[in-house]
Amino acid sequence: MRAIQFHQFGPVEELYLGDFPTPEPVGHQIRIKVKATALNRADLLQREGKYPPPPGESPIMGLEIAGEVEQLGENVTKWKLGDRVCGLLAGGGYAEYAVIHEDVAMPIPENLDFLAAAAIPEAFLTAFQALVWIAKLKADETLLIHAGASGVGTAALQLARLIGAKTFVTASAEKHALCLALGAEQCIDYKTQDFAECIQEWTKGRGVDVVLDFLGASYLERNLKSLGMDGRMVMLAIMGGAQAAGINLGLVLMKRLSIHGSTLRARTLPYKTELTQAFMELTWAHFASGKLFPVVDKVFSWKEVAQAHSYMEQNRNQGKIVLSLA
Numbered sequence: 001m002r003a004i005q006f007h008q009f010g011p012v013e014e015l016y017l018g019d020f021p022t023p024e025p026v027g028h029q030i031r032i033k034v035k036a037t038a039l040n041r042a043d044l045l046q047r048e049g050k051y052p053p054p055p056g057e058s059p060i061m062g063l064e065i066a067g068e069v070e071q072l073g074e075n076v077t078k079w080k081l082g083d084r085v086c087g088l089l090a091g092g093g094y095a096e097y098a099v100i101h102e103d104v105a106m107p108i109p110e111n112l113d114f115l116a117a118a119a120i121p122e123a124f125l126t127a128f129q130a131l132v133w134i135a136k137l138k139a140d141e142t143l144l145i146h147a148g149a150s151g152v153g154t155a156a157l158q159l160a161r162l163i164g165a166k167t168f169v170t171a172s173a174e175k176h177a178l179c180l181a182l183g184a185e186q187c188i189d190y191k192t193q194d195f196a197e198c199i200q201e202w203t204k205g206r207g208v209d210v211v212l213d214f215l216g217a218s219y220l221e222r223n224l225k226s227l228g229m230d231g232r233m234v235m236l237a238i239m240g241g242a243q244a245a246g247i248n249l250g251l252v253l254m255k256r257l258s259i260h261g262s263t264l265r266a267r268t269l270p271y272k273t274e275l276t277q278a279f280m281e282l283t284w285a286h287f288a289s290g291k292l293f294p295v296v297d298k299v300f301s302w303k304e305v306a307q308a309h310s311y312m313e314q315n316r317n318q319g320k321i322v323l324s325l326a
């Protein structure tokens with residue numbers, strides 16, 4: 001098969017489309033003829049050599065796919081040839097064929113095409129895991145989402161709206177209109193405004209119940225200031241650094257805060273299966289009705305993968321970037 005690979009770790013110039021062995025489905029795996037895949041920040045890190053795939057997983061980039069079931073492992077019971085599915089992978093999405101366990105494949109709602117369906121799994125499952133499973137976000141609670149116009153941010157905004165929480169976001173100013181359209185109550189231009197001060201003002205000093213963070217060190221102190229009593233923070237990335245010094249941990253103590261971290265990629269199959277099923281129970285009817293939808297900023301041909309990676313590297317996307325294999 002053909003797959004996007006890189007000659008060596010490095011910039012987008014290292015990317016190329018070349019031959020790679022076609023994966024064989026075994027046991028409960030199904031092989032998908034990939035129609036579309038979508039970019040994730042992790043792909044950029046993997047290309048640079050900073051985020052290796054978990055042991056035993058495909059070395060090909062790509063954490064999500066949409067396509068048609070093309071071959072069945074010998075124990076598969078849930079799918080038949082030709083079914084339209086999308087799902088989360090630990091790797092291998094940037095390729096003509098990918099294998100996925102039958103329990104974590106999701107049927108594509110009829111109203112969605114492959115390009116839209118490829119933009120659902122990673123962003124929405126990540127946001128669902130963080131907000132519903134970890135933070136246990138409830139109706140009428142308040143939430144601060146950083147990088148509100150990111151793939152994960154646009155999914156988190158919609159899930160928060162579904163749950164009935166009140167959301168504040170940080171994002172570049174030109175991305176505020178999208179965040180407001182997705183249900184944000186207020187937007188903060190983190191380049192010119194201090195988000196902790198805005199949160200204090202908007203919550204009348206009470207602070208928010210939940211923070212969804214991707215920045216780590218650079219935001220830690222202001223995140224702790226922004227949280228209210230019994231607040232929960234879920235940290236999913238460290239785009240702002242891993243080492244934090246001079247932080248007042250008294251805030252954690254006095255406000256009884258909980259700080260959680262998580263990565264989805266390395267989770268076990270049983271965990272991903274349970275997560276996928278719980279996610280579908282809450283959301284799938286809403287995708288079918290159009291109440292929830294993947295926000296797709298731009299579709300590139302997979303032959304333009306270098307331009308697609310550059311687009312994400314320059315923080316230009318609002319929502320997801322999709323690669324079409326058509």
Ligand SMILES: NC(=O)c1ccc[n+]([C@@H]2O[C@H](COP(=O)([O-])OP(=O)(O)OC[C@H]3O[C@@H](n4cnc5c(N)ncnc54)[C@H](OP(=O)(O)O)[C@@H]3O)[C@@H](O)[C@H]2O)c1
Pocket residue numbers: 039040041042122123126147148149150151152153170171172175190214215235236237238239240262263264265312315316317319320
């Ligand atoms: N732990 C997990 O399980 C998990 C799973 C999926 C994704 N993630 C993480 O979640 C984050 C979002 O992923 P994604 O694929 O949705 O990303 P994305 O669509 O590429 O969006 C990332 C956005 O973050 C903002 N940003 C970048 N650098 C920043 C900085 N230094 N300070 C403030 N904002 C910055 C930019 O928006 P602005 O223009 O608004 O600055 C950028 O467009 C990534 O960090 C990714 O690694 C974690």
